[in-house]
Amino acid sequence: MPNSSTPNKIVIATRESALALWQANFIRDRLAELYPQMEFQISGMTTRGDQILDVTLSKIGGKGLFIKELEQALEDGRADIAVHSMKDVPMDMPAGFALAAITEREDPRDAFVSNKYARLDALPPGSVVGTSSLRRESQLRARFPHLQVQPLRGNVQTRLRKLDEGQFAAIILAAAGLKRLGLAERITALLSPDLSLPAVGQGALGIECRADRSDLIKLMEPLHHIPTARCVEAERAMSRALGGSCEVPLGGFAEIDGHVLRLRGFVASQDGIRMVSDELNGSPDDCASIGAQLAKNLKAKGAEEILVALESKAVDPVSHP
Numbered sequence: 001m002p003n004s005s006t007p008n009k010i011v012i013a014t015r016e017s018a019l020a021l022w023q024a025n026f027i028r029d030r031l032a033e034l035y036p037q038m039e040f041q042i043s044g045m046t047t048r049g050d051q052i053l054d055v056t057l058s059k060i061g062g063k064g065l066f067i068k069e070l071e072q073a074l075e076d077g078r079a080d081i082a083v084h085s086m087k088d089v090p091m092d093m094p095a096g097f098a099l100a101a102i103t104e105r106e107d108p109r110d111a112f113v114s115n116k117y118a119r120l121d122a123l124p125p126g127s128v129v130g131t132s133s134l135r136r137e138s139q140l141r142a143r144f145p146h147l148q149v150q151p152l153r154g155n156v157q158t159r160l161r162k163l164d165e166g167q168f169a170a171i172i173l174a175a176a177g178l179k180r181l182g183l184a185e186r187i188t189a190l191l192s193p194d195l196s197l198p199a200v201g202q203g204a205l206g207i208e209c210r211a212d213r214s215d216l217i218k219l220m221e222p223l224h225h226i227p228t229a230r231c232v233e234a235e236r237a238m239s240r241a242l243g244g245s246c247e248v249p250l251g252g253f254a255e256i257d258g259h260v261l262r263l264r265g266f267v268a269s270q271d272g273i274r275m276v277s278d279e280l281n282g283s284p285d286d287c288a289s290i291g292a293q294l295a296k297n298l299k300a301k302g303a304e305e306i307l308v309a310l311e312s313k314a315v316d317p318v319s320h321p
């Protein structure tokens, strides 16, 4: 129960895309149920990541761009919490910030969306599939080398519009985003993790606040879903140990069955020609060490060479001729 040291009003910082607003409203509604006497306000803001739409995100600084402005608002006291897709949260939290809660995971799978074809394996050779995710691209190229992959940026609605305009035979999106936006009927087929291993954190939401706001961390506790948090921590520990960012074609997905946490991971070259994947089981209590160990095992199988090759590719050709 909130005591005298808890605020009577909580301001929630969010990006202004339909999905981000849905997520912020979802958390607001959960909090309002828990704390009916408190007041909640949603504060929408445009981030640099939202403004820059013409280049591949990985080339201009990556996912951090979507959350820096929100963190600035937390820092300045203009907002109390920020709601993020865990997929968009960098592996290392910046100093002074904490994840107060990780919510129960929505469907973590990728979705195949097409107006013409029922399944990925029904696409004729040369078909153009839209995605700007290096993870999705590398897996598609590895498993369906006869398909073309072309960039597709923008929010969920923009991506669906580009599909509907006929620029692509199919696109790949996160099922969670489509379901949250009430667009589940657009899902043509769900891709099993064997076919498209999800992104680290996919489907889970994170609530961020300043690390010194123990009042907020306490208030968010009922929204923290421990099995999801353990799975996401296993995935993030793996990605962190591999130096994962959105510049790296990498996937990580953990699930708990009974007393066993199963973590699967892969690292690939963008063209999917080189791919190293592996999995590890263990106790959910050991989530972080399972992630670190799987990263080691992947490195032992050759992930390091793939990562080094990616790094040299990322070097700016102008300043490093």
Ligand SMILES: NCc1[nH]cc(CCC(=O)O)c1CC(=O)O
Pocket (backbone or CB within 6 Å): 085, 086, 087, 088, 156, 172, 173, 174, 175, 176, 177, 201, 202, 203, 204
């Ligand atoms: N890359 C953007 C992004 N960040 C989070 C989601 C929604 C799914 C989720 O919460 O994991 C999406 C859309 C997508 O990948 O299709």
